[in-house]
Amino acid sequence: MISRRNLIGGSAILAGAAAVSSRVQAAGIPEAAFATSPAMQPPLFPSSGPDYQPVVTLNGWTLPWRMNGDWKEFHLVAEPVEREIAPGMKAHLWGYNGQSPGPTIECVEGDKLRIFVTNKLPEHTTIHWHGMLLPNGMDGVGGLTQPHIKPGKTFVYEFALKKSGTFMYHPHADEMVQMAMGMMGFFVVHPRDPKFMRVDRDFVFLLNSYDIDPGSYVPKVMTMADFNLWTWNSRAFPGIDHLVVRKGDRVRVRVGNLTMTNHPIHMHGYHFEVSCTDGGWVPQSARWPEVTTDIPVGAMRAYEFVADEPGDWAIHCHKSHHTMNAMGHEVKTFIGAEQRDLVKPIRRLVPDYMQMGSAGMAEMGSMEMPMPDNTLPMMTGFGQFGPLEMGGMFSVVKVRDGLDRNDYKDPGWFKHPAGTVAYEVSDLTRDAPSRKSDTAPGKRTIEVTVVKPRMNSHNGQH
Numbered sequence: 001m002i003s004r005r006n007l008i009g010g011s012a013i014l015a016g017a018a019a020v021s022s023r024v025q026a027a028g029i030p031e032a033a034f035a036t037s038p039a040m041q042p043p044l045f046p047s048s049g050p051d052y053q054p055v056v057t058l059n060g061w062t063l064p065w066r067m068n069g070d071w072k073e074f075h076l077v078a079e080p081v082e083r084e085i086a087p088g089m090k091a092h093l094w095g096y097n098g099q100s101p102g103p104t105i106e107c108v109e110g111d112k113l114r115i116f117v118t119n120k121l122p123e124h125t126t127i128h129w130h131g132m133l134l135p136n137g138m139d140g141v142g143g144l145t146q147p148h149i150k151p152g153k154t155f156v157y158e159f160a161l162k163k164s165g166t167f168m169y170h171p172h173a174d175e176m177v178q179m180a181m182g183m184m185g186f187f188v189v190h191p192r193d194p195k196f197m198r199v200d201r202d203f204v205f206l207l208n209s210y211d212i213d214p215g216s217y218v219p220k221v222m223t224m225a226d227f228n229l230w231t232w233n234s235r236a237f238p239g240i241d242h243l244v245v246r247k248g249d250r251v252r253v254r255v256g257n258l259t260m261t262n263h264p265i266h267m268h269g270y271h272f273e274v275s276c277t278d279g280g281w282v283p284q285s286a287r288w289p290e291v292t293t294d295i296p297v298g299a300m301r302a303y304e305f306v307a308d309e310p311g312d313w314a315i316h317c318h319k320s321h322h323t324m325n326a327m328g329h330e331v332k333t334f335i336g337a338e339q340r341d342l343v344k345p346i347r348r349l350v351p352d353y354m355q356m357g358s359a360g361m362a363e364m365g366s367m368e369m370p371m372p373d374n375t376l377p378m379m380t381g382f383g384q385f386g387p388l389e390m391g392g393m394f395s396v397v398k399v400r401d402g403l404d405r406n407d408y409k410d411p412g413w414f415k416h417p418a419g420t421v422a423y424e425v426s427d428l429t430r431d432a433p434s435r436k437s438d439t440a441p442g443k444r445t446i447e448v449t450v451v452k453p454r455m456n457s458h459n460g461q462h
């Protein structure tokens with residue numbers, strides 16, 4: 001749910017520019033909208049200016065703005081927030097306007113932007129507009145292009161949007177700590193021509209990662225590589241929204257990576273093309289088909305496909321440790337090791353001891369293990385056929401017939417047409433194809449002449 005603080009004169013700004021009252025316009029700083037929950041908000045359609053298909057932020061929202069003359073004005077508040085990573089676990093992070101990541105900023109190429117930034121953190125900050133072409137002094141690098149924004153202070157950034165595309169925002173001040181605490185957001189600039197690069201559904205999410213000890217709430221900010229929560233928009237499976245798509249829609253997925261490692265994002269069921277990077281739109285002639293696209297560190301990729309095959313298609317990071325939740329990576333591998341004889345003596349010392357891992361770790365997916373409070377199971381989640389044994393960076397693209405144009409509600413699990421689901425063979429003699437290579441028709445002898453290189457008798461070389 002989105003709410004508004006600091007109501008000026010009691011008049012709330014409604015979504016979009018047209019609803020701004022003149023009283024609010026006269027005030028110096030626009031009030032800051034904020035979100036109190038991680039529920040996905042519906043797309044925020046423009047009520048003035050060029051038409052565009054607004055994006056949908058997984059488990060997030062788009063920041064409302066007001067027009068002030070020909071300036072589009074936004075207000076970001078950097079502050080400590082509480083973010084539910086998935087049902088059963090909350091994290092104490094830093095973010096913007098009530099959540100981490102911050103709200104998505106959506107504008108149009110050519111817009112003149114004024115972004116107020118209020119610092120409610122206990123230390124100074126700035127905002128860098130990643131990928132944006134702007135005057136040097138608006139680039140947000142603390143100490144280099146501007147003084148830091150001290151706690152309690154408000155700065156303003158003003159620039160015109162030269163190019164459409166996909167950008168990000170994040171602090172450029174005590175960056176290691178502030179980004180490890182969740183400070184980041186998406187910044188989408190729509191083309192001025194409503195027909196250029198138009199899609200029917202446009203999803204955005206940021207890759208981020210946290211190291212939060214089981215049972216605790218605050219990320220360990222010094223962690224460099226061994227994070228235990230791999231998240232999209234600060235959410236881990238099964239807390240990540242599904243990408244609901246109407247059959248036949250042209251779909252874009254924009255993914256930004258502000259973690260410290262690359263993430264090969266893999267989507268089942270389709271061949272797609274990367275159509276946008278932080279540097280702009282990729283010309284048609286320079287695209288190629290993919291089923292996985294690696295999102296480099298500090299970069300974004302947008303890919304597109306036409307959703308012509310209904311189903312529940314998995315979408316996930318292909319690093320298998322990134323589809324796990326908080327886990328001890330130092331757990332020993334027991335595959336093939338019989339532990340049965342050990343259980344009794346160990347239980348005399350540790351009464352709750354359970355043997356596991358002898359045949360793999362899939363059993364963890366369905367097990368209800370006792371865990372500390374505020375901890376997510378390592379692998380979890382259920383589909384219509386059983387446990388998914390996933391965590392972290394995993395979601396589902398749900399392509400369905402007959403949805404409304406902007407309906408993003410969960411349609412439930414896919415109803416497979418009869419005869420289209422893999423099934424168990426009960427009678428192994430029934431029509432089972434056998435290997436017949438020895439009796440294959442057309443088998444014949446082929447004579448091959450092999451020419452071997454000979455040693456040169458004079459110098460010992462070929």
Ligand SMILES: [Cu+2]
Nearest residue numbers: 263317319322
């Ligand atoms: Cu990954």
